[in-house]
Amino acid sequence: MTKLYPGEGREWIAWVVALVGAILFAIAAWFDRPTAFQSYLFAWWFLLGIPVGSLAMLCVHNMTGGGWGELIHPYLEASARLLPLVLVLSLPLFFVMQDLYAWTRPAAVAADPVLRGKQWYLSFGFFVVRNVIYFAVWLVLLHLLRRWAFARSPDAALRDRERLRAISAFGLLLYAATATFAGVDWIMSLMPHWYSTTFGFLVGIGQTMTAFSFAIACAAWQYRDAVGAQANLPSTGPIDKRWPTDIPGLFQDLGNLVLMFVMTWAYLAFTQYLIIWAEDLPNEIAWFLPRVNTSWHDVALFLIGVHFALPFLVLLSRRAKRIPRTLGALVALLLFAHLVDSFWLVVPPFRPHGITIAWSDPFAVAALGGLFVAVFLRVARMPLPAPARAQGKRP
Numbered sequence: 001m002t003k004l005y006p007g008e009g010r011e012w013i014a015w016v017v018a019l020v021g022a023i024l025f026a027i028a029a030w031f032d033r034p035t036a037f038q039s040y041l042f043a044w045w046f047l048l049g050i051p052v053g054s055l056a057m058l059c060v061h062n063m064t065g066g067g068w069g070e071l072i073h074p075y076l077e078a079s080a081r082l083l084p085l086v087l088v089l090s091l092p093l094f095f096v097m098q099d100l101y102a103w104t105r106p107a108a109v110a111a112d113p114v115l116r117g118k119q120w121y122l123s124f125g126f127f128v129v130r131n132v133i134y135f136a137v138w139l140v141l142l143h144l145l146r147r148w149a150f151a152r153s154p155d156a157a158l159r160d161r162e163r164l165r166a167i168s169a170f171g172l173l174l175y176a177a178t179a180t181f182a183g184v185d186w187i188m189s190l191m192p193h194w195y196s197t198t199f200g201f202l203v204g205i206g207q208t209m210t211a212f213s214f215a216i217a218c219a220a221w222q223y224r225d226a227v228g229a230q231a232n233l234p235s236t237g238p239i240d241k242r243w244p245t246d247i248p249g250l251f252q253d254l255g256n257l258v259l260m261f262v263m264t265w266a267y268l269a270f271t272q273y274l275i276i277w278a279e280d281l282p283n284e285i286a287w288f289l290p291r292v293n294t295s296w297h298d299v300a301l302f303l304i305g306v307h308f309a310l311p312f313l314v315l316l317s318r319r320a321k322r323i324p325r326t327l328g329a330l331v332a333l334l335l336f337a338h339l340v341d342s343f344w345l346v347v348p349p350f351r352p353h354g355i356t357i358a359w360s361d362p363f364a365v366a367a368l369g370g371l372f373v374a375v376f377l378r379v380a381r382m383p384l385p386a387p388a389r390a391q392g393k394r395p
Contacts, residue, residue: 018374021364039363040093040364041100043339054077054214057215060168072254078376101122103115141174180203196284214331224328256321290352295354306333307341
């Protein structure tokens with residue numbers, strides 16, 4: 001059987017981008033290590049959302065079923081399998097913690113009573129332990145979902161299907177908890193005086209939307225390649241028997257779910273801003289001050305327009321959602337918008353006087369993003385999606 005996958009034969013481009021980006025990033029880090037690892041952090045945080053969010057979406061689909069999930073399930077599986085890669089990419093950050101987090105500097109802690117009060121939680125040793133727990137939970141969940149994937153078959157025993165649903169339900173609860181605490185640890189603690197009860201939900205919905213958009217983009221790209229290949233054949237039959245027959249309908253379902261994610265993300269982001277603005281407490285508004293009172297507010301306007309308003313208006317159109325090329329382009333734009341959102345979450349505390357693009361910013365994105373895409377294209381060598389995939393044996 002021919003193995004078709006997104007970007008077949010194009011991995012070398014991603015490898016070249018990763019190599020060139022890594023060399024340039026290393027040069028930038030040599031001259032300005034703190035700024036370089038600010039760039040590294042936001043690029044890594046964006047990429048983390050794809051495999052971790054894919055785990056959550058796999059759990060959701062295992063619990064609910066539906067043709068929309070069968071269409072993107074292979075890409076969610078392939079993305080989730082990149083979790084070990086993202087774990088390895090996190091390791092350099094543990095060696096530069098003092099460049100990023102004030103609570104890791106003894107002098108800063110000694111001079112700040114708030115940091116001394118939070119020292120029981122914001123300590124390097126406990127931070128490492130917590131992240132070991134997060135990744136252990138995610139890796140175990142990935143293992144269980146792969147081990148019991150055979151239960152997705154319609155011919156699987158009812159007991160096995162129920163076991164898979166139970167694993168997925170419990171895994172979704174664990175994801176919600178670990179993603180919330182990971183967001184607090186990696187992002188919120190950049191400004192340890194700030195707190196928000198909404199931030200964890202915002203992190204979770206952002207990760208799942210990123211993973212979902214990435215999988216849809218892959219499906220749209222692969223379908224485009226399949227259509228192009230069929231155009232060169234004399235046959236006038238279906239594009240490929242392994243593709244579902246109602247492609248427009250399935251992409252419409254996917255578009256409806258993207259609309260849900262976009263609206264939920266906007267609601268949570270606005271709720272967080274509204275509550276903090278209304279309370280007007282010094283420790284809470286400190287997070288928004290550099291983002292609203294300087295040129296960083298232009299990034300906020302960009303996110304309002306591209307992360308919410310434009311997708312919202314396009315996805316109201318039934319026709320737009322039923323065209324794979326259109327929906328694929330839209331979710332690709334959403335991925336870029338979420339990368340900008342990661343930049344907006346991480347960088348302003350370090351550059352509080354306004355938007356500043358450091359040389360290391362695009363280099364970090366190229367190095368980490370190129371490596372991620374190259375490995376994904378290697379991992380994603382699998383048959384085209386089909387509603388009833390190959391059956392397996394019970395473990």
